[in-house]
Amino acid sequence: xxxxxxxxxxxxxxxxxxxxxxxxxxxxxxxxxxxxxxxxxxxxxxxxxxxxxxxxxxxxxxxxxxxxxxxxxxxxxxxxxxxxxxxxxxxxxxxxxx
Numbered sequence: 001x002x003x004x005x006x007x008x009x010x011x012x013x014x015x016x017x018x019x020x021x022x023x024x025x026x027x028x029x030x031x032x033x034x035x036x037x038x039x040x041x042x043x044x045x046x047x048x049x050x051x052x053x054x055x056x057x058x059x060x061x062x063x064x065x066x067x068x069x070x071x072x073x074x075x076x077x078x079x080x081x082x083x084x085x086x087x088x089x090x091x092x093x094x095x096x097x098x
Contacts, residue, residue, distance in 0.1 A: 002072070002075070004082070004091060005051065005071065005072070005075075005091060008051055008052070008090075008091055009064075009068050012052070012055055032066055032069050032070050033070075035066050035067050036070040036073055036074055038070075039054060039070050039071060039074060039093075040080070042093075043080055043093045049092065049093045049094070050091060050092055050093065051071070051082070051090060052090050052091075054093070055067060055068075071093070078096055079095065079096055080093050080094065080095055081093075081094045081095075081096060082094075
């Protein structure tokens with residue numbers, strides 16, 4: 001459910017705002033399409049493919065946002081299914097069978 005993903009993203013975003021903010025401007029070395037492929041690979045290979053584990057691997061807020069957009073695109077294209085078993089629980093990511 002997209003609303004569950006948005007809520008989870010907002011919680012992580014609020015957590016990241018608590019940290020000291022330093023602005024560094026640099027060229028992004030990633031794209032939605034590239035991170036989408038990384039996300040699909042992660043979901044197929046990981047023993048714990050969860051939304052939080054995906055975002056923990058992100059180095060910057062820009063990368064987190066791009067991964068979130070890649071996840072939404074994967075869900076829209078029925079490449080990944082997102083499942084949450086309990087309220088406020090982690091969101092598990094499962095690749096759709098090809």
